[in-house]
Amino acid sequence: xxxxxxxxxxxxxxxxxxxxxxxxxxxxxxxxxxxxxxxxxxxxxxxxxxxxxxxxxxxxxxxxxxxxxxxxxxxxxxxxxxxxxxxxxxxxxxxxxxxxxxxxxxxxxxxxxxxxxxxxxxxxxxxxxxxxxxxxxxxxxxxxxxxxxxxxxxxxxxxxxxxxxxxxxxxxxxxxxxxxxxxxxxxxxxxxxxxxxxxxxxxxxxxxxxxxxxxxxxxxxxxxxxxxxxxxxxxxxxxxxxxxxxxxxxxxxxxxxxxxx
Amino acid sequence: xxxxxxxxxxxxxxxxxxxxxxxxxxxxxxxxxxxxxxxxxxxxxxxxxxxxxxxxxxxxxxxxxxxxxxxxxxxxxxxxxxxxxxxxxxxxxxxxxxxxxxxxxxxxxxxxxxxxxxxxxxxxxxxxxxxxxxxxxxxxxxxxxxxxxxxxxxxxxxxxxxxxxxxxxxxxxxxxxxxxxxxxxxxxxxxxxxxxxxxxxxxxxxxxxxxxxxxxxxxxxxxxxxxxxxxxxxxxxxxxxxxxxxxxxxxxxxxxxxxxxxxxxxxxxxxxxxxxxxxxxxxxxxxxxxxxxxxxxxxxxxxxxxxxxxxxxxxxxxxxxxxxxxxxxxxxxxxxxxxxxxxxxxxxxxxxxxxxxxxxxxxxxxxxxxxxxxxxxxxxxxxxxxxxxxxxxxxxxxxxxxxxxxxxxxxxxxxxxxxxxxxxxxxxxxxxxxxxxxxxxxxxxxxxxxxxxxxxxxxxxxxxxxxxxxxxxxxxxxxxxxxxxxxxxxxxxxxxxxxxxxxxxxxxxxxxxxxxxxxxxxxxxxxxxxxxxxxxxxxxxxxxxxxxxxxxxxxxxxxxxxxxxxxxxxxxxxxxxxxxxxxxxxxxxxxxxxxxxxxxxxxxxxxxxxxxxxxxxxxx
Numbered sequence: 001x002x003x004x005x006x007x008x009x010x011x012x013x014x015x016x017x018x019x020x021x022x023x024x025x026x027x028x029x030x031x032x033x034x035x036x037x038x039x040x041x042x043x044x045x046x047x048x049x050x051x052x053x054x055x056x057x058x059x060x061x062x063x064x065x066x067x068x069x070x071x072x073x074x075x076x077x078x079x080x081x082x083x084x085x086x087x088x089x090x091x092x093x094x095x096x097x098x099x100x101x102x103x104x105x106x107x108x109x110x111x112x113x114x115x116x117x118x119x120x121x122x123x124x125x126x127x128x129x130x131x132x133x134x135x136x137x138x139x140x141x142x143x144x145x146x147x148x149x150x151x152x153x154x155x156x157x158x159x160x161x162x163x164x165x166x167x168x169x170x171x172x173x174x175x176x177x178x179x180x181x182x183x184x185x186x187x188x189x190x191x192x193x194x195x196x197x198x199x200x201x202x203x204x205x206x207x208x209x210x211x212x213x214x215x216x217x218x219x220x221x222x223x224x225x226x227x228x229x230x231x232x233x234x235x236x237x238x239x240x241x242x243x244x245x246x247x248x249x250x251x252x253x254x255x256x257x258x259x260x261x
Numbered sequence: 262x263x264x265x266x267x268x269x270x271x272x273x274x275x276x277x278x279x280x281x282x283x284x285x286x287x288x289x290x291x292x293x294x295x296x297x298x299x300x301x302x303x304x305x306x307x308x309x310x311x312x313x314x315x316x317x318x319x320x321x322x323x324x325x326x327x328x329x330x331x332x333x334x335x336x337x338x339x340x341x342x343x344x345x346x347x348x349x350x351x352x353x354x355x356x357x358x359x360x361x362x363x364x365x366x367x368x369x370x371x372x373x374x375x376x377x378x379x380x381x382x383x384x385x386x387x388x389x390x391x392x393x394x395x396x397x398x399x400x401x402x403x404x405x406x407x408x409x410x411x412x413x414x415x416x417x418x419x420x421x422x423x424x425x426x427x428x429x430x431x432x433x434x435x436x437x438x439x440x441x442x443x444x445x446x447x448x449x450x451x452x453x454x455x456x457x458x459x460x461x462x463x464x465x466x467x468x469x470x471x472x473x474x475x476x477x478x479x480x481x482x483x484x485x486x487x488x489x490x491x492x493x494x495x496x497x498x499x500x501x502x503x504x505x506x507x508x509x510x511x512x513x514x515x516x517x518x519x520x521x522x523x524x525x526x527x528x529x530x531x532x533x534x535x536x537x538x539x540x541x542x543x544x545x546x547x548x549x550x551x552x553x554x555x556x557x558x559x560x561x562x563x564x565x566x567x568x569x570x571x572x573x574x575x576x577x578x579x580x581x582x583x584x585x586x587x588x589x590x591x592x593x594x595x596x597x598x599x600x601x602x603x604x605x606x607x608x609x610x611x612x613x614x615x616x617x618x619x620x621x622x623x624x625x626x627x628x629x630x631x632x633x634x635x636x637x638x639x640x641x642x643x644x645x646x647x648x649x650x651x652x653x654x655x656x657x658x659x660x661x662x663x664x665x666x667x668x669x670x671x672x673x674x675x676x677x678x679x680x681x682x683x684x685x686x687x688x689x690x691x692x693x694x695x696x697x698x699x700x701x702x703x704x705x706x707x708x709x710x711x712x713x714x715x716x717x718x719x720x721x722x723x724x725x726x727x728x729x730x731x732x733x734x735x736x737x738x739x740x741x742x743x744x745x746x747x748x749x750x751x752x753x754x755x756x757x758x759x760x761x762x763x764x765x766x767x768x769x770x771x772x773x774x775x776x777x778x779x780x781x782x783x784x785x786x787x788x789x790x791x792x793x794x795x796x797x798x799x800x801x802x803x804x805x806x807x808x809x810x811x812x813x814x815x816x817x818x819x820x821x822x823x824x825x826x827x828x829x830x831x832x833x834x835x836x837x838x839x840x841x842x843x844x845x846x847x848x849x850x851x852x853x854x855x856x857x858x859x860x861x862x863x864x865x866x867x868x869x870x871x872x873x874x875x876x877x878x879x880x881x
Contacts, residue, residue: 122637134632
């Protein structure tokens with residue numbers, strides 16, 4: 001994209017103007033799409049920092065790892081990844097997750113009528129995922145324990161060719177980005193009182209190419225009103241207990257008012 | 262005056278509504294059965310007739326005469342449905358059948374009697390064929406005209422040609438089937454059809470009107486109305502037989518494409534389109550695979566061909582290992598393919614949506630999901646529908662892809678992200694953490710009651726918001742009357758209800774059940790379809806118990822899920838009791854739920870039922 005720049009600057013003024021205009025239009029076939037609108041599916045604002053194109057680039061593979069030991073919040077992270085794309089009209093499919101919590105998906109903002117579930121693909125897993133990649137924008141799949149590298153490479157190549165986003169959920173080598181929950185702590189529950197309100201989740205991202213530099217971000221998943229990024233300065237030193245004490249009035253119509261005492 | 266009416270052959274099945282109930286609903290017609298409409302008997306079985314049941318009796322009177330009488334509601338749809346096979350059986354013997362009403366059909370007698378060698382032989386043949394193919398008893402009457410044939414069928418008689426007027430003359434006037442006219446004629450001293458037929462036609466028309474004149478013609482045996490024979494339904498099934506069994510999927514797909522085009526031609530020739538398609542494949546060894554495909558839009562030839570290919574693909578390349586989930590892999594090639602259109606409707610053009618909904622994206626997704634259905638079976642691809650219910654598992658119903666999205670239980674709309682703060686009642690001092698006043702729930706519209714512990718030792722406070730309130734008009738908190746109602750269900754509980762005055766003001770809208778006792782949001786992201794057994798211990802290592810009065814024996818300190826390692830509990834809340842469907846012994850569920858937070862930051866939804874702790878969901 002910017003290969004010609006050095007040569008062009010030394011040329012005559014008029015030529016420079018014309019070639020500069022061209023340079024914006026012409027790019028090598030191997031170069032990635034400039035952050036173009038429909039090539040990237042939107043994600044929530046606070047997750048954009050983790051992904052190389054500030055969204056789910058079509059054709060990419062965004063893995064969500066389940067670390068050892070497993071941290072709370074992995075499933076919610078998957079839901080949060082899908083939410084904006086689904087709200088914008090994309091079709092999503094979830095393969096091999098029989099315990100999928102549809103209520104949480106709806107709360108995250110996923111349109112359930114555009115979300116297909118294949119709870120038990122069985123031994124046909126590669127065929128099913130390949131068929132879904134052909135037609136669905138975002139395919140989330142739990143990765144079976146035994147999966148050969150050739151199968152995963154083929155599926156990733158198919159997603160790249162068809163312009164779908166593959167979100168493997170489990171161990172997956174060779175993803176463009178791998179997101180992982182490194183810490184998840186619920187808040188709002190005392191000893192015999194309160195209720196679960198929100199969870200602070202620390203998500204790390206590492207990957208290839210533009211995403212090689214590890215990143216880490218803290219988000220509320222789910223938040224008590226809207227999910228938002230915790231400022232870095234707050235840091236991990238903040239004790240997870242004692243959330244701002246609030247009274248929640250349940251008014252008619254299901255609306256809630258937060259009252260700070 | 263137009264000469265002799267055509268000979269009619271009428272097939273009559275006695276007590277058809279009773280027989281139809283036996284065929285459709287399995288009510289044995291050999292016992293005393295009566296079918297009632299508007300509290301009057303319209304038909305009864307032979308046994309009931311022997312007990313003194315007659316048409317026109319009231320229900321109470323009929324039951325008085327025969328206390329063990331089985332009473333059924335009259336259902337014309339059921340009668341017609343059950344009669345369809347009978348008509349089909351008659352059509353196998355003769356052509357051109359008119360259905361007069363469920364239980365009686367008529368055909369021209371001339372053709373069958375000449376073909377089968379006489380009217381008696383034709384009648385016997387038809388009765389026998391109906392009895393053999395449908396196991397239905399019937400009687401046949403043959404006379405000049407449909408009306409006379411109907412009367413003849415009641416006696417199973419064949420009235421010779423030309424004798425019809427004489428046959429009719431001895432019948433009472435009630436046989437006309439016009440009660441008001443019959444009543445009037447009786448009072449005028451006209452008792453039989455013969456008497457009525459003897460009256461001058463002009464006078465009858467002048468005195469009784471057109472209907473009377475028509476009845477007069479019937480009584481005289483001049484019933485020259487032609488038969489309105491029904492058009493047999495078109496056979497739209499297309500079949501392809503192959504002498505060489507098809508072994509390969511692509512060859513089968515090629516065969517399917519031509520077959521689909523033939524079906525499409527046939528459908529469009531009749532101006533029809535189908536919304537469901539049955540695809541049937543038979544192998545050389547007699548194995549059959551039948552699957553019905555659904556489609557939101559109307560199937561085109563290419564769409565049919567695709568579906569045939571997917572289904573055969575899934576079958577031929579299927580593994581035989583998974584029993585039950587799918588049919589075993591065929592052991593021989595396919596010799597017959599058949600397409601059976603179902604859900605046929607008149608093709609009136611397809612109107613795609615202007616924006617959204619029906620777009621290229623949607624079609625692409627539909628094709629992919631139908632493809633997966635072809636591989637795994639129609640029930641393997643589902644979508645979730647949110648409905649009402651108290652536990653996270655109850656609120657979700659999984660419907661197969663392509664089926665109607667209807668929730669299992671009616672309920673409030675799914676919990677959407679909070680609306681922007683604005684039209685909310687002003688900040689108030691109405692603080693609700695006091696247990697007995699907490700959840701303003703409404704009783705009556707929900708299918709069960711929820712009990713909130715009034716006093717719950719030791720220091721177990723009721724949750725502030727385990728009860729979400731159904732969408733209702735905004736009520737200023739000062740107007741929230743909290744009315745204690747008599748306790749029901751579990752002991753010691755107090756049911757709190759909000760007076761429903763505002764609710765009634767909503768007009769005719771069906772109120773959605775509020776499901777008091779729902780688990781408050783956020784919803785758990787992992788919902789276990791079968792709960793995991795767990796053990797909960799207190800700090801001293803004793804199992805934690807919840808008494809019938811919802812007293813927790815000690816604060817829970819450790820939870821052990823299954824055979825795993827014990828995990829320390831850092832926060833907990835509960836019990837949130839539910840006492841559901843106590844009136845249905847098979848579905849009764851009485852649980853107390855706890856939200857539990859563990860030291861590693863994760864959270865669980867626990868429930869205790871009958872002393873057994875369960876993990877219902879994980880807040881993952």
